Amino acid sequence: MPSTSQEWQSFAIMLQKLHKIRGFGYWQMSLSTGQMYWSEMVYEFFGVDPDRFIPDRKDFIRLVHPSDRKKVAKAQQTLKKTGAIDIKYRIVQPGGNVRWIHEVADNSAPDDPDILLSTLQDITDHKVLEKNLRNQAITDDLTGTFNRGHFMKRLRQAFSHFCRSEHNAAVLLFDVDHFKNVNDTYGHAVGDKVLKQVCRLFKERFRETDVIGRLGGEEFAVLLFEITPDAALAIADDIRQKLANTAFTTHTGATFYISVTCGVAHFTADDATEESILHRADTSLYTGKHHGRNQVVGEVQC
Ligand SMILES: Nc1nc2c(ncn2[C@@H]2O[C@H](COP(=O)(O)OP(=O)(O)OP(=O)(O)O)[C@@H](O)[C@H]2O)c(=O)[nH]1
Numbered sequence: 450m451p452s453t454s455q456e457w458q459s460f461a462i463m464l465q466k467l468h469k470i471r472g473f474g475y476w477q478m479s480l481s482t483g484q485m486y487w488s489e490m491v492y493e494f495f496g497v498d499p500d501r502f503i504p505d506r507k508d509f510i511r512l513v514h515p516s517d518r519k520k521v522a523k524a525q526q527t528l529k530k531t532g533a534i535d536i537k538y539r540i541v542q543p544g545g546n547v548r549w550i551h552e553v554a555d556n557s558a559p560d561d562p563d564i565l566l567s568t569l570q571d572i573t574d575h576k577v578l579e580k581n582l583r584n585q586a587i588t589d590d591l592t593g594t595f596n597r598g599h600f601m602k603r604l605r606q607a608f609s610h611f612c613r614s615e616h617n618a619a620v621l622l623f624d625v626d627h628f629k630n631v632n633d634t635y636g637h638a639v640g641d642k643v644l645k646q647v648c649r650l651f652k653e654r655f656r657e658t659d660v661i662g663r664l665g666g667e668e669f670a671v672l673l674f675e676i677t678p679d680a681a682l683a684i685a686d687d688i689r690q691k692l693a694n695t696a697f698t699t700h701t702g703a704t705f706y707i708s709v710t711c712g713v714a715h716f717t718a719d720d721a722t723e724e725s726i727l728h729r730a731d732t733s734l735y736t737g738k739h740h741g742r743n744q745v746v747g748e749v750q751c
Contacts, residue, residue, distance in 0.1 A: 465488050465489055465490075468488060468490055468568075469489065469490055472490070472570060472571065473490060473568050473569065473570055474487070474488050474489070474490030474491035474493070474494055474568070474569040474570070474571075475488045475490075475491070475566070475567060475568045475569065476488065476491050476504075476566075476567050476569065477564055477565065477566055477567075478506060478564070478565040478567070479563055479564060479565075480556065480563050480564070480565055481563050482505075483505045483506030483507060484505055484506075485504040485505050485506065485509065486504075487499075487504050490569075491504075491569055494540070494548060494550060494569060494571045495512050495540055495542060496542030496543055496544060496546060496548075497512075497542075497543060510522075512540045512541060512542070512543075513538055513539070513540055513541075514538065514539035514540060514541050514547060516539070517538040517539050520536065520538055521536065521538050524536045528554070528555075528556065528565070532555055532556050532557065533553075533554065533555040533556075534552060534553065534554040534555070534565075534567070535552075535553050535554075536551075536552050537549060537550065537551045537552075537572065538550055538552070547573075548571055548573045549571070549572045549573045549575075549576040550569050550570070550571060550572065551569070551570045551572045552567050552568070552569050553567065553568050554566060554567035554568070586599075587599035589662075589663040591641060591644060591645065591663075592644055592645055592647075592648040592663050593645075593648065594648050594651070594652075594661045594662055594663050594669070595660065595661065595662040595663070596662065596663060597662060597663070597664045597665060599662065600660060600661075600662025600663075600664065600670055600672070601662075601723070603660045603662075603672060604620065604660075604670075604672055604723040604726070604727065605723045607660075607672055607674070607716075607723070608716060608720065608722070608723040608726065611716045615718070616674065616675060617674070617675055617676055617677060617715070617716070618672065618673065618674050618675075618676065618715070618716045619672075619673045619676050619678070619681035619713060619714065619715045619716065620670055620671070620672055620673075620713070620714050620726050620727060620730045621670065621671045621673065621681065621684070621685045621688075621711055621712075621713050621730070622664075622668070622669075622670050622711060622712045622713075622714075622727070622730040622731060622733075622734045623647075623668070623669045623670070623671070623685075623688070623709045623710070623711045623734075624667060624668045624669075624709065624710055624711075624734055624738070625643070625644070625647065625667035625707055625708075625709050626707065626708045626709060626710055626738075626742040626743060627742075628640065628643075628666070628667040628707075631643055631705070631707065634705075635699050635703075635705070636699075638700075639697075639699050639700075642697070643697055643707060644663075644667060646695070646697065647669070647692060647707075647709070648661065648663070648669070650688065650691060650692060650695070651669065651671060651688070654684070654687070654688055654691070655671060655673070655684075656673075658674060659671055659672060659673050659674070660672040670727070670730070678713075678715050678747060681713050681715065681747070682713055682745055682747045685711045685713050685745040686711075686745045688709070688711070689708070689709055689710075689711055689743065689744070689745055692707060692708065692709050693706065693707075693708050693709075693743060694706075695707075708742060708743035709743070710734055710737040710738050710742045710743060710744055710745075710746075711734065711737065711744075711745045711746070712729075712730040712731060712732065712733030712734030712735070712736070712737060712745075712746050712747075713730060713733060713745060713746065713747040713748070714726050714727070714729035714730035714733060714747075714748060715748070729748060733746040733747060733748060734746065
C-alpha cells in the first residue's frame, strides 16, 4: 500500500490509467454535501470540460436524461437501505448526445460511510446492439414489417385488452393473388420487389399505431384499433384499389399489375382466443379467393 502522499498520488494516476484502459470511469460523492470528484473518463462520458465543470450531485442529476431521473433518485434512496447501486441510465451531453451509462456503486469507502464510490462505464454501443438485435428478432427481413411471431404477440395483447375494455379492433388479412405467376413470369427478385412495395403502401396508408405483420409468403395481416366494421372494410377496399392501380415494373421496363384479396374480422365477445379472430379473417379471405379474388370480404352481421 502507498504510504507517503507522493506514493498515493502516483497510485491515483495509475488507477486512472487502468480505468482508462478498461473504459471505466469512477467518482466519489459525499452523501451529505453532494460534492463530487470525477475521474478523467467520467468527464469524457458526460461530454464536459474538466477545466470548467466542477461536478456536484445537482449538476450530475441535470445531465441525467429527464426520463431516467426518477430511476436514479430511487437508486440513491435504495442505497440508504442496501449500501449499493447497480443501475443503467441515459445521460444527455451538453451538445444533446444521448449516452447510456452503467453505474455500480457502494458506500463502503474505508473509514468514511459518507462517501459513495462509483464505477461508471459507457454502454451505449452495447445498448444500440441490443436494440438492433431485439428489432431483428421481431422484424421480417424482406419487408421490414413485423414477423408472424411478433404480430401474433401484438394480436394476443390487443385481444386481452379488448376482453377488459371492449374497445373496437379488427384484423385485415391480405393475400396477393396468383403471386406464383409473378415469380414464374418475372422471377423471384421481382416477386420480392412486389412484396416490398405492397408493404410500403401499407405503411403509408395505415396509422403508426396500427400493427402490420407478414404472416408468411405473400400473406399480410394488419391490426387496426378503434375502428368500426364499416370503416375497416372501407380501408381494406381502399388498399385493394390502390394496389390494383399500381403499375409494377421489371428491370427490363415491362409493366404489370397485381391484385389482392382481403378478409376482415372484427373482435367479438364470442372469440375465445386471438386465433379465432385470425381464423375468421382467414375464412373470409378464402371466400374472396373462391369468388374471383381482387375483393374484400367481411362477415355478415347477424
Ligand atoms: N418472391 C417471393 N416469393 C415468395 C416469397 N414467399 C413465398 N413466395 C411465393 O409465393 C407463391 C405463393 O403461391 P400460392 O400459395 O400458390 O398462391 P398464389 O399464387 O398467390 O395464389 P392465390 O393465393 O390462390 O391467389 C409461391 O410461389 C411462393 O414461392 C418471397 O419471400 N418472395
